[in-house]
Amino acid sequence: MEFSIVAQTLEILEKTTSKIQQASTLAMLFKRTPANVIDKVVYFLQGTLWPDWKGMPELGVGEKGIQKAIALAVGVNESEVEKLYKSLGDYGLVVERLKLGKQSKGSGLETFIKTTKTEQKKLDVDTVYNTLAKISMLQGEGSRDMKIRLLTALLMQADPREAKFIVRFVEGRLRLGVGEATIMDGLASAFGAPRDVIERAYNLYPDLGAIAKMLAEKGPSVLKEIKPTPGIPIRPMLAERGTDPVEILNKTGVPALAEFKYDGERGQIHKKGDTIWIFSRRLENITHQYPDVVEIARKQIKANEAIVEGEIVAIDPETGEFKPFQELMHRKREKDIYKAVKEVPVVVRLFDCLYVDGVDLTSRPLPERREWLKKIIEETDAFKIAEHMLVKDAKELETFFYKAIEGGCEGLVVKSIKIDSVYQAGVRGWLWVKYKRDYKSEITDTVDLVVVGAFHGRGKRAGTYGALLLAAYDPDTDMFVTVCKVGTGFTDEELASLPKKLEPYKLPQKHPKVYSELEADVWFEPALVAEIAGAEITLSPVHTCCWGWVKQGTGLSIRFPRFIRWREDKGPRDATTTKELYEMYLKKLRKISEKPETKTEEV
Numbered sequence: 001m002e003f004s005i006v007a008q009t010l011e012i013l014e015k016t017t018s019k020i021q022q023a024s025t026l027a028m029l030f031k032r033t034p035a036n037v038i039d040k041v042v043y044f045l046q047g048t049l050w051p052d053w054k055g056m057p058e059l060g061v062g063e064k065g066i067q068k069a070i071a072l073a074v075g076v077n078e079s080e081v082e083k084l085y086k087s088l089g090d091y092g093l094v095v096e097r098l099k100l101g102k103q104s105k106g107s108g109l110e111t112f113i114k115t116t117k118t119e120q121k122k123l124d125v126d127t128v129y130n131t132l133a134k135i136s137m138l139q140g141e142g143s144r145d146m147k148i149r150l151l152t153a154l155l156m157q158a159d160p161r162e163a164k165f166i167v168r169f170v171e172g173r174l175r176l177g178v179g180e181a182t183i184m185d186g187l188a189s190a191f192g193a194p195r196d197v198i199e200r201a202y203n204l205y206p207d208l209g210a211i212a213k214m215l216a217e218k219g220p221s222v223l224k225e226i227k228p229t230p231g232i233p234i235r236p237m238l239a240e241r242g243t244d245p246v247e248i249l250n251k252t253g254v255p256a257l258a259e260f261k262y263d264g265e266r267g268q269i270h271k272k273g274d275t276i277w278i279f280s281r282r283l284e285n286i287t288h289q290y291p292d293v294v295e296i297a298r299k300q301i302k303a304n305e306a307i308v309e310g311e312i313v314a315i316d317p318e319t320g321e322f323k324p325f326q327e328l329m330h331r332k333r334e335k336d337i338y339k340a341v342k343e344v345p346v347v348v349r350l351f352d353c354l355y356v357d358g359v360d361l362t363s364r365p366l367p368e369r370r371e372w373l374k375k376i377i378e379e380t381d382a383f384k385i386a387e388h389m390l391v392k393d394a395k396e397l398e399t400f401f402y403k404a405i406e407g408g409c410e411g412l413v414v415k416s417i418k419i420d421s422v423y424q425a426g427v428r429g430w431l432w433v434k435y436k437r438d439y440k441s442e443i444t445d446t447v448d449l450v451v452v453g454a455f456h457g458r459g460k461r462a463g464t465y466g467a468l469l470l471a472a473y474d475p476d477t478d479m480f481v482t483v484c485k486v487g488t489g490f491t492d493e494e495l496a497s498l499p500k501k502l503e504p505y506k507l508p509q510k511h512p513k514v515y516s517e518l519e520a521d522v523w524f525e526p527a528l529v530a531e532i533a534g535a536e537i538t539l540s541p542v543h544t545c546c547w548g549w550v551k552q553g554t555g556l557s558i559r560f561p562r563f564i565r566w567r568e569d570k571g572p573r574d575a576t577t578t579k580e581l582y583e584m585y586l587k588k589l590r591k592i593s594e595k596p597e598t599k600t601e602e603v
């Protein structure tokens, strides 16, 4: 298949933010894509070479390398490429412009020869994909030059538009604004497959390329055969948030299973014989960060094959007390993992079981899954089932909540044990409700917001950013809507490191998926997630979160926001949603109306 068809589609996709239009454009592309390359096309659309859980594909070409490859491919000086980049701010546009310039300059015989040459050697999807895969796999001495050479050859063969998208892909900035949901919509309409069946398949087997290939080769019925498989992560079930015990139990029903909410890293542990994998909440393979957990899981899981879930929590080796989530970052940064294992020991608190020796448990109710968990785990201090209690009423729930706080936890996760309490992979629903409390602020819970822009600092903050523009996620429109600017709560070190930390996500203009009425000094691709505490949620004429939901011409904002920490375990679409913020706002209003003596806010 010619790569120009993909490039053409990418250009159409880039120009629209309508999800419906994007899905129908994708459906057209999928229909004309042969089954043997459809997986590669889907990965390209996602800006990747394979799903992250197979090992993050890193092209490792870098800005200088891209500059050089463009210069060599087009036959200009690197300084010219650099100069053009300064005015366009996008290497994709740079290469396109240079190639177009070359084409128009060539005249007569030269153009004729060139056109005939390109016509003979049109780029195909396989060549593009395989070259990029080769670039990502090259390592060690001399690999940098080799990578640049391969990229140069690819760019020479590409037409201007193809070159633009190849360069953006290599830079990791395809910026199409096409999410996995839209790709699934496109697949559903191209292959006549029910959307929910595709989604369930994807939740159990998060590889859209592979799913597209199965659909193209065998048709929709094949998706029903997808089952949990050790080594392939399952998208995690998530919890809604509650702030009132009575309301929480209304949602879950009674009795409910209340469990300590540990403040660590979620780990999905897979076992097949002696092989263990650990996947993070974002489905990254984090096995290498926890050799101690691997060893213990291998010993204490008694089934031959199993998938269990738990929270990996750092502990103080002296006192055995839990330490906060940030301690685990040490495991990610320390090169010598065995040193990190010694310095930051961890324990695992298990809370679910999704698969045992050929039996798919995801559609079984929670009590049954817990029975399986008990059966296959031999508990030790470091590897045991989460503290839990069957609660019958709000009073019991409240008492258990304080026990969890005293025990060094964030609060509770309250879970339904009704007959329909299945494992809803990839879904945030009311079968699980988290109950946390942040005593320091009126907002009973912190929120996780995405950095979409920044404002230059002045005075003491010159040279770094004075404030970041933060957004919530609206899953219905797949847009990021602004909530607040945050400039407090950062340590001096964090402040100084902001420009470097945000550099990879810098954009020349606002990202198409960002809806903001404010003009930031610098725009970013929505990628980094920050945890924010604040005084309260208020109406705002400036911020676009829940725009018009409460009152025409106003959105929701957070007053006195304060940076708490980076949530490196969350992706932009895992951020707090508009719906969640809206609920939090309504709760606040309800509280105000319950207490007549409190000054009511002007609405």
Ligand code: ATP
Binding pocket: 237, 238, 239, 240, 259, 260, 261, 262, 263, 264, 265, 266, 281, 311, 351, 386, 413, 434, 448, 574
């Ligand atoms: P948060 O930011 O509040 O941790 P989240 O968005 O990462 O939430 P949620 O599903 O909303 O994820 O909240 C539940 C999270 O709490 C899980 O992802 C898991 O990491 C953690 N957790 C700790 N203890 C438990 C438990 N007993 N049961 C389920 N999840 C638990």
